[in-house]
Amino acid sequence: SDTPLGVSIFPVFRLDNYTKLRGSNSNLLWRGRAGELAENLWRDLKAGAYFSTRDVTETFSLFGGALIGPGSLPIESAAGAISPNRINNLDRDLFLITEYRGLPFIERSWSPTISLELYNLKRNVSDGIAIEEFPCTSCLPEDRFIDIRYSIWEASLFLRSKLNRWSLLELGASYSPYTVSTDGFFSNEFDEFIPGSTSQYFRGSRFSASYVASLIEPTRHSDIAPHGIRGRFTYAWEPSRFLREFEVSDGVLSPVYSSDQNHSVELDALIGFPLTNSLTGQVNSRGFLYLNRPDDFFYLDYIGGLTGMRS
Numbered sequence: 001s002d003t004p005l006g007v008s009i010f011p012v013f014r015l016d017n018y019t020k021l022r023g024s025n026s027n028l029l030w031r032g033r034a035g036e037l038a039e040n041l042w043r044d045l046k047a048g049a050y051f052s053t054r055d056v057t058e059t060f061s062l063f064g065g066a067l068i069g070p071g072s073l074p075i076e077s078a079a080g081a082i083s084p085n086r087i088n089n090l091d092r093d094l095f096l097i098t099e100y101r102g103l104p105f106i107e108r109s110w111s112p113t114i115s116l117e118l119y120n121l122k123r124n125v126s127d128g129i130a131i132e133e134f135p136c137t138s139c140l141p142e143d144r145f146i147d148i149r150y151s152i153w154e155a156s157l158f159l160r161s162k163l164n165r166w167s168l169l170e171l172g173a174s175y176s177p178y179t180v181s182t183d184g185f186f187s188n189e190f191d192e193f194i195p196g197s198t199s200q201y202f203r204g205s206r207f208s209a210s211y212v213a214s215l216i217e218p219t220r221h222s223d224i225a226p227h228g229i230r231g232r233f234t235y236a237w238e239p240s241r242f243l244r245e246f247e248v249s250d251g252v253l254s255p256v257y258s259s260d261q262n263h264s265v266e267l268d269a270l271i272g273f274p275l276t277n278s279l280t281g282q283v284n285s286r287g288f289l290y291l292n293r294p295d296d297f298f299y300l301d302y303i304g305g306l307t308g309m310r311s
Contacts, residue, residue, distance in 0.1 A: 003056040010050040012067060016091075017044050042071035046093065064096040072124045089149060094120040115158040123150045135188040142188070149181045156206075170210040178202035199255060201243035202298070208236040216272070225280035226272035238262040242296060262299060263291040 017025065028037040048067035054060060069091030075081045096118045102111040128148035132141045156174040163169055177200055184196040216228040241257040267287045275281045288301045 004060075005054055005056060007051055007053045010052075012046075012048050012050055012065065014046045014067065015041065015044045016046055016069070043069070045069060045071055046091065048093075059101045061099045062097070065093070067093040089124070090122070091124055092120070092122045094118075110161045110163070112159040112161040115156075115160065117154075117156040117158070119152070119154045121150075121152045124148075125150070129182065133188055144185065144187075146185055147183045149183075151179045151181070153177050166215055167211065167213040170208075170212060172206070172208040172210070174204075174206040174208075176202065176204040176206070178204070199243065201255075202240065203257070204238060204240040206236055206238045208234055210234040221280075226270065226282070227274055227280065229269070229271055231267070231269040234266045234268075236262075236264050236266070238264070242298060258295075260294065260296075260299070261292070262294055264301075265289050265291065 025037060025040055028034075028040065046067040046069045048065065050063070050065040052061070052063045054062070068087070072091035073086055073089060075086075080086055097115065099113060099115045101113045103114070106112075125148050127145035129146045131144045131146060133144050134141055154174060154176040156172060158170055158172045160168055160170045179198055179200045181198040182196050185194055186192070187194050210232055212232045214228075214230045216222050216226045216230055219227065238260075240260050240262070242260055243255050244258045245256050266289075267285075269285050271283045273281050290299075290301075
């Protein structure tokens with residue numbers, strides 16, 4: 001019978017080295033500039049926890065996590081460090097994945113497993129946008145740099161059904177709204193405070209079908225040293241809207257979106273083979289192809305980077 005197990009909690013500390021406040025970490029370390037190196041590490045630190053629970057038959061499982069970057073925003077005061085507004089705007093990685101194996105009213109071997117996945121990432125970028133201002137009629141233009149903040153949401157639903165002992169079919173649907181927020185600033189040109197704003201710059205949907213095959217020999221070490229072949233072939237249709245520009249409509253700035261219809265295929269493959277009695281070789285490969293030609297660099301696929309991350 002379904003017997004839930006306890007909740008396992010895993011503390012996590014991670015360094016996301018994507019921001020260089022004071023230059024390269026290796027260069028600062030070589031030059032002995034410990035203070036500036038500490039600033040970089042504090043900016044890149046994320047702290048939080050992962051948690052998981054399941055029932056003993058593995059019919060139901062839950063896995064999630066929450067990480068925040070305490071140094072991703074400056075601390076202006078002791079009280080401000082723990083203010084709700086600052087905590088809400090810190091860099092963060094949130095996710096929740098829940099899975100239920102087999103629909104209760106379809107008691108067959110091919111009864112689909114249902115998986116619901118939710119993600120939210122937030123990233124602060126110092127001086128992320130430049131605004132050209134003219135402080136006076138005879139002055140040269142000045143660039144005013146404004147901090148910006150990206151917030152990415154994604155919700156996905158997957159149905160996975162076994163075809164036989166070594167293959168399955170997966171159908172998926174996802175929705176991804178991306179927004180960017182600007183901080184408020186005082187304009188020298190207009191001599192007034194310009195409040196911050198938030199714009200949605202991407203509204204993405206994704207519908208996919210995948211065929212997954214796993215011909216891995218079942219051994220005690222198959223998770224880390226597999227012998228055999230594993231592969232996934234995916235077709236995806238991605239209707240989406242992407243922010244191109246703003247136009248003045250009824251006295252206000254209104255976003256103008258382009259409608260994009262992207263079609264892609266992707267192949268992931270793994271081959272594991274024994275070299276000696278205690279040594280295993282492994283070859284991984286991934287191929288990706290758009291069947292159309294997207295116009296914007298935003299849709300570039302990063303083969304060598306974080307799969308699925310948009311530019």
